[in-house]
Amino acid sequence: MNIITNNEALREQIRQYKQSGKSIGFVPTMGYLHEGHLSLIEEARKNHDIVVLSIFVNPLQFGPNEDFERYPRDAERDRKLAEHAGVDLLFMPVVDEIYPTGLSVTMLVKERVDVMCGRKREGHFDGVVTVLTKLFHLVQPDSAYFGMKDAQQVAVVEGLVQDYFFPIEIVRVPTIREEDGLAKSSRNVYLSPQERREAPILFKSLQLAKGLVERGHLKRDSIIRKVTELIHDETSGTVDYVEIYSFPQMVPVEPLQGDIIIALAVQFDKARLIDNMIISLGKKESQHV
Amino acid sequence: MNIITNNEALREQIRQYKQSGKSIGFVPTMGYLHEGHLSLIEEARKNHDIVVLSIFVNPLQFGPNEDFERYPRDAERDRKLAEHAGVDLLFMPVVDEIYPTGLSVTMLVKERVDVMCGRKREGHFDGVVTVLTKLFHLVQPDSAYFGMKDAQQVAVVEGLVQDYFFPIEIVRVPTIREEDGLAKSSRNVYLSPQERREAPILFKSLQLAKGLVERGHLKRDSIIRKVTELIHDETSGTVDYVEIYSFPQMVPVEPLQGDIIIALAVQFDKARLIDNMIISLGKKESQHV
Numbered sequence: 001m002n003i004i005t006n007n008e009a010l011r012e013q014i015r016q017y018k019q020s021g022k023s024i025g026f027v028p029t030m031g032y033l034h035e036g037h038l039s040l041i042e043e044a045r046k047n048h049d050i051v052v053l054s055i056f057v058n059p060l061q062f063g064p065n066e067d068f069e070r071y072p073r074d075a076e077r078d079r080k081l082a083e084h085a086g087v088d089l090l091f092m093p094v095v096d097e098i099y100p101t102g103l104s105v106t107m108l109v110k111e112r113v114d115v116m117c118g119r120k121r122e123g124h125f126d127g128v129v130t131v132l133t134k135l136f137h138l139v140q141p142d143s144a145y146f147g148m149k150d151a152q153q154v155a156v157v158e159g160l161v162q163d164y165f166f167p168i169e170i171v172r173v174p175t176i177r178e179e180d181g182l183a184k185s186s187r188n189v190y191l192s193p194q195e196r197r198e199a200p201i202l203f204k205s206l207q208l209a210k211g212l213v214e215r216g217h218l219k220r221d222s223i224i225r226k227v228t229e230l231i232h233d234e235t236s237g238t239v240d241y242v243e244i245y246s247f248p249q250m251v252p253v254e255p256l257q258g259d260i261i262i263a264l265a266v267q268f269d270k271a272r273l274i275d276n277m278i279i280s281l282g283k284k285e286s287q288h289v
Numbered sequence: 290m291n292i293i294t295n296n297e298a299l300r301e302q303i304r305q306y307k308q309s310g311k312s313i314g315f316v317p318t319m320g321y322l323h324e325g326h327l328s329l330i331e332e333a334r335k336n337h338d339i340v341v342l343s344i345f346v347n348p349l350q351f352g353p354n355e356d357f358e359r360y361p362r363d364a365e366r367d368r369k370l371a372e373h374a375g376v377d378l379l380f381m382p383v384v385d386e387i388y389p390t391g392l393s394v395t396m397l398v399k400e401r402v403d404v405m406c407g408r409k410r411e412g413h414f415d416g417v418v419t420v421l422t423k424l425f426h427l428v429q430p431d432s433a434y435f436g437m438k439d440a441q442q443v444a445v446v447e448g449l450v451q452d453y454f455f456p457i458e459i460v461r462v463p464t465i466r467e468e469d470g471l472a473k474s475s476r477n478v479y480l481s482p483q484e485r486r487e488a489p490i491l492f493k494s495l496q497l498a499k500g501l502v503e504r505g506h507l508k509r510d511s512i513i514r515k516v517t518e519l520i521h522d523e524t525s526g527t528v529d530y531v532e533i534y535s536f537p538q539m540v541p542v543e544p545l546q547g548d549i550i551i552a553l554a555v556q557f558d559k560a561r562l563i564d565n566m567i568i569s570l571g572k573k574e575s576q577h578v
Contacts, residue, residue: 007454021308104400104448105418111393129394137454159393165296165426 001083003090010091010138018140022049026141026168028132031055031092032072033081035176035184040145041085043173052139053082054091056098061127091139098134107133112155112250116243116263117274125156132157136166143169149176149183151261151276155248175275177203183275190271198235199273202266205230206277209244209262213279218255220244223262231266240265240272247278257281290372292379299380299427303341307429311338315430315457317421320344320381321361322370324465324473329434330374332462341428342371343380345387350416380428387423396422401444401539405532405552406563414445421446425455432458438465438472440550440565444537464564466492472564479560487524488562491555494519495566498533498551502568507544509533512551520555529554529561536567546570 004010017024025044029037033055044051055078062068075092082090109125112118118125136144146154158170176184181203182196191199205227212223227242246253247261256279263276293299306313314333318326322344333340344367351357364381371379398414401407407414425433435443447459465473470492471485480488494516501512516531535542536550545568552565 011456019310101452102400103452104398104445105452106397106399108395108397109393110395111391134452134454137456140456156393163390163392163394163423165423167300167426167429 001079001087001090003079003092005092005094006097007093007138010089013089014138014140017050024048024050024052024139024141024143026052026054026135026139026144027087028054028056028135028144030057030071031078032074032186033078034186036147036149038081038085039176040147040173041082041087043171044143044145045086047143047171050088051086052089052091052141053087054093054135054139055082056091056093056131056135058098058127058131059095060099060130061124063121063124066121091135098131103130106130109156109159112152112159112248115245115250116152116241117265118152118156125153128153128156129160132160133164136168141168143171145171145173147173147175148276148278149185149274151247151263151278152250155250155261158248181207183273185273187271187273191268192270195236195268195271198237199268201231201234202264202273202275205242205264206262206275210277210279213256213260213262213281218257218281220252220254220256223256227262227264231264235266235268237266237268237273240267290368290376290379292368292381294381294383295386296382296427299378302378303427303429306339313337313339313341313428313430313432315341315343315424315428315433316376317343317345317424317433319346319360320367321363321475322367323475325436325438327370327374328465329436329462330371330376332460333432333434334375336432336460339377340375341378341380341430342376343382343424343428344371345380345382345420345424347387347416347420348384349388349419350413352410352413355410380424387420392419395419398445398448401441401448401537404534404539405441405530406554407441407445414442417442417445418449421449422453425457430457432460434460434462436462436464437565437567438474438563440536440552440567441539444539444550447537470496472562474562476560476562480557480562481559484525484557484560487526488557490520490523491553491562491564494553495551495564499566499568502545502549502551502570507546507570509541509543509545512545516551516553520553524555524557526555526557526562529556 025048027040027044057071059068107129113125154172161170180200182199209223209227224242228239231239242264244262247259259280261276261278265274314337316329316333346360348357396418402414443461450459469489471488498512498516513531517528520528531553533551536548548569550565550567554563
């Protein structure tokens with residue numbers, strides 16, 4: 001595995017890949033790799049000659065109340081995991097490499113952000129699209145891989161790529177789950193044994209919603225209420241939100257139609273869990289009523 | 290000459306160029322081609338296998354008081370000029386092709402804009418960087434060519450490319466001048482015979498400034514005053530501005546050092562003329578005092 005820390009060396013390596021006609025799959029991360037990341041790498045491996053993994057804790061996407069300094073890092077472990085997963089090129093720049101100067105041009109995300117978790121993370125996605133634009137231009141991948149666990153990020157990135165005609169395919173990689181359906185997360189370890197037994201209800205509530213919608217229950221409020229009630233009744237967690245939008249546009253649709261996302265966040269004692277599901281309905285209301 | 294009007298056909302053609310190892314020089318324009326554009330094309334021809342010219346009147350860079358609809362267009366004449374100049378691919382999309390939907394992510398130019406002509410054209414350069422980002426992603430050129438007549442645009446574009454690591458070289462092409470030094474412009478025809486005789490004073494005043502600076506006169510205000518006085522004394526025009534900044538950063542420096550721009554705008558009866566000159570000094574003050 002080739003490890004590169006500066007832009008110029010990266011550009012030169014990418015140039016060589018391109019010259020020899022290699023296709024490039026790109027997995028951008030903030031490191032502290034877990035199974036979710038590994039599934040992105042695995043997916044990229046299937047489709048490309050070369051897999052590039054970036055590890056960069058991006059200061060620009062941290063809010064004033066979010067601690068950039070304390071974000072977990074373990075470069076040595078990440079290196080081993082990346083190598084074992086079959087990464088060809090690991091790009092690990094320092095902050096000054098990616099932000100050598102202030103920005104004369106800034107990027108602002110105007111849509112798809114003021115919902116779900118984004119509502120409380122002002123400026124977060126501005127930082128995400130800024131760093132991804134830089135990384136996309138450095139790596140020049142054919143495809144970039146993102147996990148559907150953070151569906152809002154997928155929506156924002158798809159908007160970016162579509163708006164600005166990036167010559168890159170964004171690949172949505174399904175959420176990795178435990179056998180009982182709980183979405184894998186590094187935060188699951190903070191659940192008490194009792195909470196851990198309750199937590200699969202989150203996925204079950206999404207499945208409930210999916211079943212209802214697919215059987216023609218197309219009223220947002222009614223679906224949201226049923227999901228909220230199930231979580232409230234069967235877990236000790238507090239529902240932070242249950243929301244339904246078109247995906248990836250992230251706007252309310254009524255009656256439900258097209259591709260929709262149902263997303264939720266639940267606060268347990270020491271862990272806040274999120275999960276979501278995409279449901280594909282036809283475009284026309286008449287097909288489902 | 291290949292004429293393409295839609296993104297997908299353009300992408301396919303670019304893919305073929307890349308696969309056969311051709312280098313691409315790109316000249317983005319709003320059409321109504323004149324000698325300035327032709328000099329950009331000529332410069333691109335020298336350095337690349339393929340020259341791509343785009344003609345797109347970009348609504349996003351017109352202000353509320355600037356008339357997008359009335360911007361001059363002559364597609365048939367442009368086609369002939371482009372073909373004659375040796376353009377390989379002419380990209381002429383309609384507005385809906387470049388802006389099929391609203392933008393979920395917007396770009397804002399924060400530096401290099403609130404000086405010179407940019408001061409009165411709020412939002413103009415936001416539109417410029419937005420359309421160029423789209424065009425750069427579609428055309429994927431090795432180099433893009435811009436005329437130094439619009440030096441502020443060059444500065445903004447260089448900022449964009451540097452900030453976001455576009456894998457594109459920006460080439461500065463010198464201003465084309467009449468024999469008497471007057472910068473060529475489609476607006477020169479609006480000068481009266483008397484004004485036309487006076488107009489070369491603009492270039493002479495820049496040369497005066499250059500001489501002074503190179504002989505060690507490094508005070509901005511003093512240079513600006515001398516240039517303004519010369520234009521005031523020897524022409525019937527009204528000085529709109531004479532400004533001096535570092536280039537391409539567009540910030541005031543005192544004493545003058547490094548690469549600087551001296552730029553001016555003069556209002557004649559029916560024509561507002563602009564001109565500028567870049568002067569390269571050493572980085573260290575001590576070399577010039």
